[in-house]
Amino acid sequence: LSKLTDGEYLKAMQSINKEILNPYFFISFAGTLLLLPIATWYSKSHASPVTFYLLFAATIIYIAGVVGVTAFGNIPLNNALEKFDILNAHATNLSQQRAAFESGWNRFHLVRTLFAILTTALAIAASIIK
Numbered sequence: 636l637s638k639l640t641d642g643e644y645l646k647a648m649q650s651i652n653k654e655i656l657n658p659y660f661f662i663s664f665a666g667t668l669l670l671l672p673i674a675t676w677y678s679k680s681h682a683s684p685v686t687f688y689l690l691f692a693a694t695i696i697y698i699a700g701v702v703g704v705t706a707f708g709n710i711p712l713n714n715a716l717e718k719f720d721i722l723n724a725h726a727t728n729l730s731q732q733r734a735a736f737e738s739g740w741n742r743f744h745l746v747r748t749l750f751a752i753l754t755t756a757l758a759i760a761a762s763i764i765k
Contacts, residue, residue, distance in 0.1 A: 641729035645721050648736065652713045664702075671697055671758070678761070689761035693754045700750025708743035712736055 636644055675690040719732050 641726070641733045642721055642724075644733055644737070645716065645719065645729060648713075648740075649716055649719075649721070652717065664705075667697060667754075668702055671754075682761075683764060685764050686761045689757050689764065693757035693761065696750050696757065697754040701747045701754065704743050704747040704750065709740060709747070712740045712743070 636647060639647060671690070671694045675687065675694045678687045678690050716732070716736050721729065724732070
């Protein structure tokens with residue numbers, strides 16, 4: 636994506652942002668938001684304390700670091716980009732819009748990716764601890 640022109644990049648990101656809004660994405664995103672706290676609650680009385688604390692940490696990290704960053708970081712940027720009229724924008728406006736979108740979006744995406752990896756690692760650790 637970094638090799639695309641400003642207009643091509645913005646069109647690509649608009650397209651990606653529209654395509655990601657599908658049932659499969661929502662099931663994985665919201666499913667984790669629902670099932671991870673349920674698993675944590677269940678582990679409180681049915682697993683070791685270590686398992687509970689690992690799942691509790693995974694839940695907090697997922698809610699804050701993945702859902703929170705997505706809701707308060709990436710989605711506002713996506714919404715602003717959706718409203719931007721690429722076809723009628725001047726090259727300067729395209730460049731400004733890309734600069735306003737790309738660095739922030741990539742930063743938020745990196746943060747939520749790292750938190751998602753940490754969430755996964757904690758959940759895996761919880762599943763193998765007896």
